[in-house]
Amino acid sequence: MATLPYEDIYQLVREPIEMAVLARHVRAPEDGAIVTFDGFVRNQSHDRATLYLDYEAYESMALAKMREIGAQLHEKYRIHRVAIVHRLGRLEIGETSVFIAVSAPHRGAAFDACRFAIDTLKRTVPIWKKEYFEDGAVWADGELPPTPTATRRGKPAS
Amino acid sequence: MPHVSQTIRVSVLFFGRLKELVGHAEESLEIGEATTIEQLFGLYAVRLSELAKYRSSVVASRNQEFAAWDTPLRTGDEVAFLPPVSGG
Numbered sequence A: 001m002a003t004l005p006y007e008d009i010y011q012l013v014r015e016p017i018e019m020a021v022l023a024r025h026v027r028a029p030e031d032g033a034i035v036t037f038d039g040f041v042r043n044q045s046h047d048r049a050t051l052y053l054d055y056e057a058y059e060s061m062a063l064a065k066m067r068e069i070g071a072q073l074h075e076k077y078r079i080h081r082v083a084i085v086h087r088l089g090r091l092e093i094g095e096t097s098v099f100i101a102v103s104a105p106h107r108g109a110a111f112d113a114c115r116f117a118i119d120t121l122k123r124t125v126p127i128w129k130k131e132y133f134e135d136g137a138v139w140a141d142g143e144l145p146p147t148p149t150a151t152r153r154g155k156p157a158s
Numbered sequence B: 001m002p003h004v005s006q007t008i009r010v011s012v013l014f015f016g017r018l019k020e021l022v023g024h025a026e027e028s029l030e031i032g033e034a035t036t037i038e039q040l041f042g043l044y045a046v047r048l049s050e051l052a053k054y055r056s057s058v059v060a061s062r063n064q065e066f067a068a069w070d071t072p073l074r075t076g077d078e079v080a081f082l083p084p085v086s087g088g
Helices: A019-026 A059-076 A107-124 B016-022 B037-047 B049-053
Strands: A009-013 A033-040 A048-057 A082-087 A089-092 A096-104 A127-133 A136-139 B007-014 B026-032 B059-062 B065-067 B078-082
Touching: A009 A019, A009 A059, A019 A033, A019 A082, A019 A096, A033 A107, A048 A082, A059 A082, A059 A107, A082 A107, A096 A107, B007 B016, B007 B037, B016 B049, B016 B078, B026 B037, B037 B049, B037 B059, B037 B078
Parallel strands: A009 A082, B007 B078
Antiparallel strands: A033 A096, A048 A089, A048 A127, A082 A096, A127 A136, B007 B026, B059 B065, B059 B078
């Protein structure tokens, strides 16, 4: 995998995400813009009042996939630094579950990269949320990540 | 001399609703050499018919990379069965 700039941050945390610290971290004198994405817990889902959410992850793989997204950002866009942090465990309404900050010399690349990062994260990073309601809990509908189709070397064992 | 089949040891992980169905998150398992990911899933699905119903909405990974179902496993592999992801 491509080497990521050492200033980048990719983390899974169980405490509140320090958004201001992360936004400051990606900010550098040679940049002209930072775009941030703050994803937080909504108070309802499919017209039912949500009490709270519980997030779990396949942590080693989730971090690897988050770094992979970072590598793609640096490859595709003229950006400077990236921070992608996802929180796990129980989150209350209004608490931030995911935060992304991207700095760049110019705003266009920062907007595009931030959008690409959250869209790709939601499709490919192995994290799951369970939604708790007054009358029960359900695993949130998710997206099935794109996976390799049949390998040529994988002949079925008899 | 007949071919003596070897066994390999892999760890198998389940997440989300699959973990709840199977009843545990991780186990170490001894299986026949060259068992594919599909066949490994089948070992669980024959015991848990509920799990079999989810087959079309599960993806698999091998050593933290998404993997095709016909991937043959090697000893020491970490295989995970993942339901649709819902982070963010």
